[in-house]
């Protein structure tokens with residue numbers, strides 16, 4: 001099935017100026033996070049006219065339950081991926097449309113009809129797919145340039161992973177139109193490795209950064225929307241989910257853990273891109289070893305078992321070579337590129 005959630009995507013230097021016109025007198029309610037909201041407020045002081053709820057920090061069932069809102073015609077999500085995931089569920093359950101103002105370019109949460117749900121300990125629980133109407137994603141360059149570079153970098157990695165995961169699941173092409181479109185979009189996501197997306201380039205916010213931001217926030221989300229199970233998550237995300245069971249990995253961003261998972265996945269399939277990806281991740285400062293992620297060799301059996309469970313949950317069509325997976329983790333305890 002082909003699924004899309006977003007009606008309009010507006011990435012411009014003045015995108016927030018059109019918010020009032022979009023709301024058009026409806027009763028709006030803002031779900032906001034901690035840091036990004038202050039930046040949005042500085043760019044658009046009028047946003048404080050709407051009632052707000054403060055996001056608790058994790059997309060959990062309890063948090064969605066807590067955010068039952070009354071007398072609301074449209075919900076505004078102002079924040080990062082977990083906040084957006086929570087807002088999508090709240091909007092869906094209450095039958096109201098959503099407007100998303102990402103304060104970070106770090107993931108495709110603003111573009112997908114699904115939410116990743118964590119348990120109360122911050123461990124990945126599941127993802128729910130549902131019909132949600134996102135009227136517009138408002139990407140204001142003044143807001144995104146003010147976000148920390150690390151989040152952008154993690155977003156780039158997560159988006160590059162779309163290419164490798166889609167190819168892992170479906171190869172280079174498919175007779176299914178949706179999957180084939182997903183593969184074509186994913187290939188474009190893979191090209192981000194060729195661009196200069198260094199911190200100075202991000203701060204300058206030139207054409208390459210804008211191109212990357214559009215791929216992180218929109219095109220990357222459309223990959224799964226078109227290809228569905230054929231282009232969605234694979235081993236890289238299974239490793240991410242498995243890593244998230246270890247407390248020491250909690251301070252690392254989603255994309256950083258996916259990047260490590262990508263190394264595991266590409267080694268698993270014997271890809272010639274594996275060393276190239278490892279050097280690329282090291283160059284942009286992302287973790288490439290278990291040691292960096294705070295894991296020791298004794299954790300490997302538990303990690304392997306967790307990856308096995310995660311790929312089973314994904315109903316991956318590709319069988320997992322458990323023995324080889326264990327060897328790969330043993331080889332990735334320490335980083336070669338220091």
Ligand SMILES: [Zn+2]
Pocket residue numbers: 158237254258
């Ligand atoms: Zn991801």
